[in-house]
Amino acid sequence: MWLAFDVSVTVRPLLDCVRVGARDVSAATLVVRNLHEMEALQQALRDLGAQHVRWGARPSDYLVARDALVAALRAGYPQWDATLEADWRQAITDIVIPMLQGAAVETALAAEKLALES
Numbered sequence: 001m002w003l004a005f006d007v008s009v010t011v012r013p014l015l016d017c018v019r020v021g022a023r024d025v026s027a028a029t030l031v032v033r034n035l036h037e038m039e040a041l042q043q044a045l046r047d048l049g050a051q052h053v054r055w056g057a058r059p060s061d062y063l064v065a066r067d068a069l070v071a072a073l074r075a076g077y078p079q080w081d082a083t084l085e086a087d088w089r090q091a092i093t094d095i096v097i098p099m100l101q102g103a104a105v106e107t108a109l110a111a112e113k114l115a116l117e118s
C-alpha cells in the first residue's frame with residue numbers, strides 16, 4: 001500500500017476520493033501550466049470544494065489528500081525527483097486553494113440561510 005501514513009477516520013472517503021481525484025488531478029494539472037486556463041477552472045474548483053463540504057471534507061483533510069496524491073504519483077513514476085515533487089505539490093496546492101475558498105463560501109451561505117430563517 002502506497003499510503004505510508006495514518007489517515008485516521010477520514011481514510012475511507014478519502015481513499016475513494018484519491019482514486020477519483022488522482023485521475024482528475026492528473027487531467028487538471030495538464031492545464032496548470034497555462035494560467036489562463038487555470039483561471040477558467042477556478043469556479044469549477046470552488047464548486048467542487050462546496051460539494052466536498054457536503055461530503056464531510058475538513059480543511060485539514062486537504063493536506064492529507066495532497067500528501068496522498070503526491071505519494072500516489074511518486075509511486076507511479078520511476079524517474080520521480082525533487083523538481084517533480086515540488087511542481088506536483090504546487091499544482092495540487094493550486095487546486096486545493098480554490099476548493100477551500102468554495103468550501104468557505106458554502107459555509108457562509110449556510111450561516112446566511114440560518115440567519116434569514118431566524
Ligand code: HEM
Pocket residue numbers: 010013014016017018020021024025052055056057058061062065066069092095096
Ligand atoms: C486535492 C484535493 C481533492 C480533489 C482534487 C478531489 C477531487 C474529487 C473529485 C473530482 C470527486 C468526484 C466528484 C463528482 O463525482 O462529481 C471527488 C469526490 C469525493 N471526494 Fe474529493 N477531492 C479532494 C479532496 C477530498 C477530501 C480532503 C475529502 C475528504 C476527506 C474528499 C472526499 C470525497 C468524497 C467522499 C467524494 C465522493 C466519492 C464518491 O462519490 O463515492 N475529497 N473528489
